[in-house]
Every structure is written in structure tokens, then in C-alpha cells.
Amino acid sequence: MNKKTLPPPPDFDSPEEAKDIIHFLWNKLAELEDRLNQNSRNSSVPSSQQPLHNKAKNTSSNRKKSGKKQGAQPGHKGHCRLLHPVEDSASVEQYLPNKICHCGGCVIPNRKPYKRHQIFDLPDISYTLVEHQIFKGECSWCGDKHQAELPESVPDVQMGPNLHSFIAIQATQHHQSIGKIQSMLKDVFQLNFSTGAISAAQGRVTEYLADTHTQIHDTVKVSKLIMADETSHQRNNDKRWMWAALSNNAAFFQINSGRNQHAAKRLLGEAVSHLLVTDQYSAYKYIDESKRQLCWAHILRNVIAIEESVCPENQKIGEKLALIAHSVFRCHHRYIEEKITESQYYRRLRGLRKSWLHWLKLGSYQCSKRYRGRCRNLIADDAMVWWFMDDPECPLTNNAAERVLRNYILVRKCCYVTRSYRGDQFRERMFSLIETAKLQQVSAYKWLREIVEHHMLKVDYQAPVFFSVNCRQ
Known part of the structure; x- marks a missing residue:
């Protein structure tokens, strides 16, 4: 197998040619640095696939640590499990105080308990088995043979509806492979089914x-x-x-x-x-x-990538665009929470849109080649970027x-x-x-x-x- 080798270094005959080569290599290095710094904050790279040294930071431009300890804060309203209604199947144990007081008097218990403590547990889990026996017979006069047939309501497979549904739910909602489902059926229900039988059950559900x-x-x-x-x-x-x-x-x-x-x-x-x-x-x-309507979460990641570029000419424009994008989110949330009026909301959005287009136009020719196209595409898609202004029920993302x-x-x-x-x-x-x-x-x-x-x-x-x-x- 041939190993890849670098081409020979370029030759130049004048200082101007050398400057052009340096400029080209510098732009190439900046592009590679930007690609290396991609994470879930400034690109579509999933957080699970990015290296530990390049984990995304907080996406908010002005969010600071509160300095508070983890967990519930003073004044936080507590949450507790609601008592389950006592049904016929529930077992109730009652504990009464001593009948005689230490002074010799008779203790009369209240009609209602002062505390209810409920314990939930699982019953012994097993399976149900129904065997359908089909018989043949012979006429005592003419000798004709007869045989019974299974009713249409009886499945012609060994698994019933509940087991089919359980296997399908485990394989999708609970992220279990066929091998793990097979192990669970054996350990919990004492059922032995091959992986082929479990796969066939999934096929029938399909x-x-x-x-x-x-x-x-x-x-x-x-x-x-x-x-x-x-x-x-x-x-x-x-x-x-x-x-x-x-x-x-x-x-x-x-x-x-x-x-x-x-x-x-x-x-x-x-x-x-x-x-x-x-x-x-x-x-x-x-x-x-x-x-x-274009998703503003994706747009925000695109402009953050410009802001975090290694090229200074990108950083200033990206910083302004990211600030505007964060302002759009903040303005939208405040309007939903009814902290600003409708007239204030649309007046602010019109101002943000004007600034947005201004900085995109600057970025379309001042940014490096890697990010010029992003700015031009956002200008071309401006109607889809701001479509939510025409429909209050339209989500931003x-x-x-x-x-x-x-x-x-x-x-x-x-x-x-x-x-x-x-x-x-x-x-x-x-x-x-x-x-x-x-x-x-x-x-x-x-x-x-x-x-x-x-x-x-x-x-x-x-x-x-x-x-x-x-x-x-």
C-alpha cells in the first residue's frame, strides 16, 4: 500500500509570490483550525462524538454562574409522591395506640389515621400458558373421519398479544437488543425463546x-x-x-x-x-x-462558528451576529411570557432584523472564504429566517x-x-x-x-x- 506523501514545497521567484503563498497557506491553516474547533455549540456535530478537550461551552453569551449550591434552593416548593387511592386489591394494615394510658385512663383512637405510609412492590412474575388440544374422530356408522379446527380467535403462533407487545416495546422504547430481550424473558419470566423467534415476533408486529x-x-x-x-x-x-x-x-x-x-x-x-x-x-x-421557517438554533450555531473563528476579520462580525441571534431568542421568550407588549415585540424585531442584514452584508465580502457563503445564504433566505414575525404561533426552532x-x-x-x-x-x-x-x-x-x-x-x-x-x- 502506497503511503501518502506531501508534495514538494512551492518555488517562488519574487517576494510578491512568496507573500501570495504565505497568504494562501495561512487561510488554509485557519480553515483547518476552525474545523478542528467544531463542537455541538457551533456546528451540527453531536456532543457524543466530540473529543473531551473540545466540549461545547454554554451557548448563552451573557449567562454567568450563580454561585449557588446544587439542588433545591431556600424557598423552593417541595414535591412529594401523592398517595395512591386504596383499592379493593390493596392490603391495609392498621396500627392503634395502646388502649391504656400511663395514668390509667382509656385511650380512644381517632377515626382517621394521622399518617399514611404506602409501600409498593412487584408480585411474583410468571407467564400464563393455554394449551389448545385439537382432536380427530371417526363416525361409528360410516367410518368417516372428522377433525376439529382452531377457532379464528386463537393465534397460530406460540406468543400471545401481550408478549408480542412487550417484545416490541422493549426493543424500541427501552433500547433493548434482541439478545437482551431473550435474557430478560428467561430471567424474569422463565421463558425460553430463540433470537429467531423474537425477531419473527417483531416482524409480525411490523x-x-x-x-x-x-x-x-x-x-x-x-x-x-x-x-x-x-x-x-x-x-x-x-x-x-x-x-x-x-x-x-x-x-x-x-x-x-x-x-x-x-x-x-x-x-x-x-x-x-x-x-x-x-x-x-x-x-x-x-x-x-x-x-x-428556518430553525434559529441552527442559525445560532452557524454564527457562533463565525464568532469563534481564528481569523480576526471573522470574529467581530460573528460576535455581532451571535449577539443579535441571542437577542431574538430573549425577545421572543419575553413576549411569550407576556413581559413585553406586542408592539414592543415587533418594534424590537424590526430593529434586530435591520442590524442582522447589515452585518450579514459586511460578512458576505469581509469574512474568510469559508464563512462568506454562510452570510450570503442567510441573506438569500431572509424571508424564511424571519417568517415567524407573520405568525405568532410559529416556533423559532x-x-x-x-x-x-x-x-x-x-x-x-x-x-x-x-x-x-x-x-x-x-x-x-x-x-x-x-x-x-x-x-x-x-x-x-x-x-x-x-x-x-x-x-x-x-x-x-x-x-x-x-x-x-x-x-x-
Whole structure:
């Protein structure tokens, strides 16, 4: 294998040529230094992938340490667990004071206890087993043979609906690999199933979730506000992408082979008629700028990168842009908290927007080559940067979409790659159900169990109300 070697040093015939070479190398060194200093504060590099010596600092430009100790502060309102209602299944032990006082009198206990102390514990966990015995028979007159058949409500597999749902939830919401699920079933429930049987159970759940996954997709696409984001996904040795689209009451996940405009259209549709909040990625450029708000969290990271550049000409412009971005966040939060009036809010935003464009124009020709393009792109996308001024309900960031992807990223780190197209479908459909259940404040396990029971036991199932409500909008 040939080792890479440096080219010979350049020759120069005059001091002017030498200055040009030094200037070129200096700019190259500055660009490499900026790349080396990338972290989660000034780029899209995840905090888990950056080295310890380059951990991101606090993103706030004026936030200082309070000097207070960790934990609850004096005057903090305490929180305690509420007492659980005493049901028929609860066991109650009552303790009465001594019947005779030390003076010889009779002690009469109060009707209500002065203190209630509850202890929660788990019962002995086991499994239930139902054996279905099917018989054959022979007619005593004609000799014809007859055999019974399993009812349609009896599954033709060894696992029941609850076990299917438990395996699927453990593999996604609780970040358990197939091997760990196999170990848990053996240790906790005394059940022995092969990894192939557990994988097959996940495949059946994938089939059962097909209609629900389509309904969630339809619900998201007709929502008035959508936030979108994407992260890497790997099937065997092939790199793919997990895309997420989020509305106020539903979250849809979809794995695509690429991170391109075709994948964005599969996720959001050819024509987006409602407001979309995304980062500056080019795959979303087919969407009209009147329907798109750029994420200010991504914009802030971009201008912080300019501020932290090693080149002095970048630092001043980046410092001003970062200050304006922080001011936008602070102004928006104060307006939401009703600390400033609507007229004050819009007057301040107009002033910030004017200053923002001024410093971007300076940066478009004064910054180094690495950052000139960022300034020019922000100028070109100015309408999408400030779209939230036209709609008070428009969020400044797509952080909500990044948060729903966080659970998937943890599974990706714990369970590694998928092995097949069915594995991709399992993850995208399960995470769509789990994150939608969180938004609806319902139990994902209970919802999944109802779907599995409907397909395995032929039990009637009614889709959640929000599906039909959103589809009529």
C-alpha cells in the first residue's frame, strides 16, 4: 500500500509570490483550525462524538454562574409522591395506640389515621400458558373421519398479544437488543425463546402496524404546522437516513436510502400547503419560502462558528451576529411570557432584523472564504429566517423534531444496525407509534397491545379519535 506523501514545497521567484503563498497557506491553516474547533455549540456535530478537550461551552453569551449550591434552593416548593387511592386489591394494615394510658385512663383512637405510609412492590412474575388440544374422530356408522379446527380467535403462533407487545416495546422504547430481550424473558419470566423467534415476533408486529403507520403519516401531512429533521441510519453496511416529521399531535418516522429532495418529498409530499420548520438543508428547497421557517438554533450555531473563528476579520462580525441571534431568542421568550407588549415585540424585531442584514452584508465580502457563503445564504433566505414575525404561533426552532429523534438515536447506539428491510420498517413504525403516543399522553404499550389483539385475536379495534379529526381538516 502506497503511503501518502506531501508534495514538494512551492518555488517562488519574487517576494510578491512568496507573500501570495504565505497568504494562501495561512487561510488554509485557519480553515483547518476552525474545523478542528467544531463542537455541538457551533456546528451540527453531536456532543457524543466530540473529543473531551473540545466540549461545547454554554451557548448563552451573557449567562454567568450563580454561585449557588446544587439542588433545591431556600424557598423552593417541595414535591412529594401523592398517595395512591386504596383499592379493593390493596392490603391495609392498621396500627392503634395502646388502649391504656400511663395514668390509667382509656385511650380512644381517632377515626382517621394521622399518617399514611404506602409501600409498593412487584408480585411474583410468571407467564400464563393455554394449551389448545385439537382432536380427530371417526363416525361409528360410516367410518368417516372428522377433525376439529382452531377457532379464528386463537393465534397460530406460540406468543400471545401481550408478549408480542412487550417484545416490541422493549426493543424500541427501552433500547433493548434482541439478545437482551431473550435474557430478560428467561430471567424474569422463565421463558425460553430463540433470537429467531423474537425477531419473527417483531416482524409480525411490523405487519400489524402498517395501517396505523399510514394513518399517522396522513395526519402529519395535513397538520397546520410541521417540523422535520433527519439523522443517519445503517442497514448492514449501507448508510441510510431516518427522517422524522412532527405535528402538534403526531410524529411520523420514515427510513429512506438517501438524504435528498426525493426523500423529503416522500416524507412531506410533493406540495406542502402548511407551515414547515426545518434547518437550512437543501433537500427542503423545493418548498416555497412562504411556507417555511428556518430553525434559529441552527442559525445560532452557524454564527457562533463565525464568532469563534481564528481569523480576526471573522470574529467581530460573528460576535455581532451571535449577539443579535441571542437577542431574538430573549425577545421572543419575553413576549411569550407576556413581559413585553406586542408592539414592543415587533418594534424590537424590526430593529434586530435591520442590524442582522447589515452585518450579514459586511460578512458576505469581509469574512474568510469559508464563512462568506454562510452570510450570503442567510441573506438569500431572509424571508424564511424571519417568517415567524407573520405568525405568532410559529416556533423559532425545530428542536421538537430533534427531541423525538433522540430516542431513536439511543436505540441506534445500543442495538446497532438493522439487517433487513423488515427491520427498517419495524423501527420506523414502532417509533411513529411511541412518539405519537407521547404527544397524545397515552400509553404506547396499551395502544400497541390493542392493535396486536385486533390482528391476532380478531378483537374489534377503534383508531384514536385524532386520526379522523385531523384528516377532515
